[in-house]
Amino acid sequence: MVKAGKKEKIVKTIKNSVQAIKISQLKKSNLTKGMVRVILFCWFIPCLTLSVALFYSTKTKTNHQIADTVNTSMKNAAEICRTNISVAIEESKKPSYDGIIKDCYNDYLEDKDDEKMYDRISAYLSKTYAYSPVISSAILLYNMKTPYQYYTYSNNADSTYANINEFKSNGLLKVTSVAKYLGTGTKLVNVGNHLYLVRNIVNSEYKAIAVLVMEINKKYIFNSIYNVVWSEDTLAYVDDSIVHEPSCGEKDKAEMLSYAKKNVLNNKRIDEYSLEYACNRTTGLANVSMGVNDQKFSFIVRLDRHGMLNQDNTVMYVCIIIAILLIPLLFAIFYYFYGNILHPISMLLEASEKIKNGEYGCEIKEAELNNEFGTLIDTFNHMSISLKESFDRIYAEEIAVRDAKMSALQSQINPHFLNNTLEIINWKARISGNNDVSGMIESLGIMMEATMNRNNEAFITIKEELKYVDAYLYIIDQRFGNKFHFEKEIDESLMSVKIPRLIIQPLVENMVEHGGDVYGNRDGKLQIYKKDNSIHIVVNNNGNINEKDKENIDYLLSNEDVDVDNHHIGIRNVNRRLKILYGEGSGLTIENPKDNLTVSRIVIELNNLPN
Numbered sequence: 001m002v003k004a005g006k007k008e009k010i011v012k013t014i015k016n017s018v019q020a021i022k023i024s025q026l027k028k029s030n031l032t033k034g035m036v037r038v039i040l041f042c043w044f045i046p047c048l049t050l051s052v053a054l055f056y057s058t059k060t061k062t063n064h065q066i067a068d069t070v071n072t073s074m075k076n077a078a079e080i081c082r083t084n085i086s087v088a089i090e091e092s093k094k095p096s097y098d099g100i101i102k103d104c105y106n107d108y109l110e111d112k113d114d115e116k117m118y119d120r121i122s123a124y125l126s127k128t129y130a131y132s133p134v135i136s137s138a139i140l141l142y143n144m145k146t147p148y149q150y151y152t153y154s155n156n157a158d159s160t161y162a163n164i165n166e167f168k169s170n171g172l173l174k175v176t177s178v179a180k181y182l183g184t185g186t187k188l189v190n191v192g193n194h195l196y197l198v199r200n201i202v203n204s205e206y207k208a209i210a211v212l213v214m215e216i217n218k219k220y221i222f223n224s225i226y227n228v229v230w231s232e233d234t235l236a237y238v239d240d241s242i243v244h245e246p247s248c249g250e251k252d253k254a255e256m257l258s259y260a261k262k263n264v265l266n267n268k269r270i271d272e273y274s275l276e277y278a279c280n281r282t283t284g285l286a287n288v289s290m291g292v293n294d295q296k297f298s299f300i301v302r303l304d305r306h307g308m309l310n311q312d313n314t315v316m317y318v319c320i321i322i323a324i325l326l327i328p329l330l331f332a333i334f335y336y337f338y339g340n341i342l343h344p345i346s347m348l349l350e351a352s353e354k355i356k357n358g359e360y361g362c363e364i365k366e367a368e369l370n371n372e373f374g375t376l377i378d379t380f381n382h383m384s385i386s387l388k389e390s391f392d393r394i395y396a397e398e399i400a401v402r403d404a405k406m407s408a409l410q411s412q413i414n415p416h417f418l419n420n421t422l423e424i425i426n427w428k429a430r431i432s433g434n435n436d437v438s439g440m441i442e443s444l445g446i447m448m449e450a451t452m453n454r455n456n457e458a459f460i461t462i463k464e465e466l467k468y469v470d471a472y473l474y475i476i477d478q479r480f481g482n483k484f485h486f487e488k489e490i491d492e493s494l495m496s497v498k499i500p501r502l503i504i505q506p507l508v509e510n511m512v513e514h515g516g517d518v519y520g521n522r523d524g525k526l527q528i529y530k531k532d533n534s535i536h537i538v539v540n541n542n543g544n545i546n547e548k549d550k551e552n553i554d555y556l557l558s559n560e561d562v563d564v565d566n567h568h569i570g571i572r573n574v575n576r577r578l579k580i581l582y583g584e585g586s587g588l589t590i591e592n593p594k595d596n597l598t599v600s601r602i603v604i605e606l607n608n609l610p611n
Contacts, residue, residue, distance in 0.1 A: 042332035046325060066230075070303065073229040074288040078299065080224035085292050088134045088221065089186055092199040092214055100124045101140065101201050105209050118150070125152040129214070132156065136215040137163045140201075141176065143209055157217040163194075167215065171196060179211045188216070188295055190241040195221075218244065222299075230284070230303045237298040240265055248302065256300055259285050264298045344373040348380060361388030462528060463495040468505050469526070476512050483521050484512075490528045494535060499604065500577055506570030507539040507588075507600045514549075515541030515598060530606075537602040545592040553590050571600075578602065 095101045101121065108117045121140060129138040130152050137153035153159035167175075171191040175198050178189050184206065186199045195216040200208040222244065225234055235256050236244035246253050264287055284303030289296060347364045354362045363381045466488075477484055486508075508526065516522040527538040545553070556572045575588040590600045 042328055046328060069229055070284075070286050074286055074299070074301065077224035077228050078288045078290050078297075081222055081297070081299075082290055082292050084134060084221045084224075085188075085216075085297075088197055088214065088216055089293060091129070091132060091135060092186055092197055092212060094128055095124075095140075095201055095212055096199075098124075098128075101210055101212075102203055105142070105203070121150040122152070125150060128152075130155055133220050134217055136217045137167075138215075139164065139167060139213045141172075141211040141213065143211070154217070157220065159215070159217075163215060166194065167191075167196070167213070170194075171213075175213050176211065179208070186293060188238050188293070190238050190243050195238065195243050225299045225301070228286075228301050231301050232304045233302040235260060235300040235302075237264065237296075239296050246302065252302065256285065256302055260287070260298070260300045263287055264289060264300065340373065344377060348377065351380065351384065355384060355387070360391050361385055457501060459498040460501045461495065462490075462497050462499060465499060465501065465504050466490070466495075468502065469508055472505050472508060480520075480522060483519075485521070485523045487525045488527075489525070491530060494528055494530060497535065499535070499537075500581060503574045503577065503602060504537060504539075506574050507537070507602070510571050510590075510600065511539050511541040511543075511598075515543035517542055517596065533606050535604045535606065537604075539600045541598050542596045543598045544596060545590070545598055550592075557588060557590070574602070578604070 101124070104117050104120050104124075107113075125138050125140065129135045132154050133156045135154050136157040136159040137151060140150040142150075149164075151164050153161070153163055171189075171194060174191055175189055175196055178187060179198055179200055182198060182200055184200060184202055186197060189196045189198055195218055197214045197216055199212045199214075201210040201212055203209050222234075222236060225231075225236065228234075233246040233248045233252070233256070234244060235242070235246050237260065246256055248256070267289070284305045285300060286303060287298060287300045289298040291297075351362050351364050361384055363384060364377045473486055477486075504526070508524070511524045512522060515524065521542070523542040525540040527536070527540070529536055557575045571588060571590070578586045578588065586604060588600065588602055590598065592598050
């Protein structure tokens with residue numbers, strides 16, 4: 001129980017803490033009022049001011065944004081278109097790389113088998129192009145007379161045999177004339193509403209043996225241009241030839257053609273990209289030109305000017321205002337919550353972690369905080385101080401109790417007579433020539449010196465402990481003579497290790513008093529060795545343990561406070577001392593593993609040994 005004086009001191013401390021908390025409440029702001037001030041000055045007033053300013057600046061910013069958006073959309077669309085055309089060109093190279101057409105040609109020159117050639121060529125064209133989204137149809141024209149025509153059309157491009165017939169009627173002559181001067185290159189040829197990719201198939205001597213004509217799926221190739229943002233209509237050119245006409249009215253179409261002639265057709269340069277954007281109050285026009293395969297592709301897009309400018313301005317203004325005002329609002333909220341919530345919480349967490357790690361009594365430094373967290377931190381500091389005082393008191397009491405128990409246990413084995421008396425008796429025995437008595441007295445003196453412990457040493461080395469054991473064994477050897485046999489197996493590297501004093505001699509004494517066979521022979525053995533991370537001290541004897549002995553051993557080695565006579569106090573004290581010094585996991589065990597063998601064992605972990 002806490003004494004009256006201490007109790008009054010604690011009560012006084014609590015009263016002072018409460019008074020300090022009340023005073024601190026007057027100095028600290030309220031969380032709700034602080035939040036209202038932040039919203040007022042960091043949200044409402046800036047919103048009102050910026051709304052007026054944004055009303056006059058949005059129109060100019062919108063125009064620039066539209067121009068950037070159109071240019072970016074046009075460039076991205078052109079890049080996709082370029083990629084699609086490059087894919088079509090790569091598709092046209094497959095017959096040259098595969099070598100099937102050349103092999104068929106060479107075989108035909110030898111066997112003149114038209115049907116065989118037709119089957120092989122048709123199968124190859126169908127396998128290669130029948131499912132291509134880029135190619136509408138593929139036609140192979142050999143530079144020799146054959147009774148068959150070689151073609152295929154793509155199922156993915158919605159192409160039919162009508163495409164083949166239209167090519168024969170309108171495109172064959174122009175394509176073959178272009179192929180004569182094409183060499184090993186490729187070229188896009190526009191015929192009416194169809195766009196063809198032409199490529200010669202040459203033999204090993206680079207002589208043209210056939211012409212591969214692939215109709216481009218314009219819907220797939222130019223799809224990205226049709227989908228330019230705010231696009232109403234599109235006009236497309238390959239070099240100076242129109243490959244796609246706009247579907248708008250004649251007036252708008254004439255405007256687009258005039259714009260193309262002025263801004264696109266007059267410029268013969270083939271650049272990677274050329275972008276332009278222009279608009280008036282009602283019309284917006286944009287063009288993009290790019291070079292692909294040494295040919296110029298140009299696209300003119302008519303933009304929906306009303307759609308660009310007639311957006312919901314109110315929504316646009318609100319979105320812009322919210323987006324801009326979120327920045328100072330977020331900074332203000334972050335600053336306020338960091339100073340009034342996050343920072344106090346982090347201080348509490350840091351202090352709690354210190355207490356968790358054993359730093360009792362740590363305090364949080366005083367800071368200008370809101371009322372709620374100020375009270376919480378003051379309470380935490382008071383709790384931490386009280387916790388430290390409690391732990392200090394408990395620790396001091398435990399140390400005192402342990403020291404008292406150690407003193408009480410050790411005092412039980414201290415002798416009640418003086419060593420000086422033995423010295424006098426030893427001197428007279430030597431004068432009388434009785435060396436055996438003198439040796440026994442000297443051994444007894446050594447044992448008395450160990451029990452008296454004039455230097456107050458709780459721990460001694462194993463070497464010194466064995467000196468007391470040897471003194472005891474000398475006396476026992478004189479007592480029993482030839483009926484006593486004892487061996488020692490000791491790891492010499494452990495001689496300097498310190499252990500609690502007088503824990504081995506009681507085990508040897510217990511072996512002498514309770515061991516032996518029916519003839520009175522006492523055979524014992526002391527082993528001291530290291531195993532894993534522990535020191536093992538083992539005493540064996542040739543005795544047996546009956547059921548009653550087992551009950552007595554369990555009784556003596558129990559943790560309960562039991563009454564024992566002086567005859568058994570040695571092993572009980574050893575067990576109690578080990579548990580006090582090293583915890584409940586340590587102590588003494590006595591077992592009878594087989595007939596005529598009793599084993600007393602002490603195990604001490606090296607980590608728990610004193611330096």
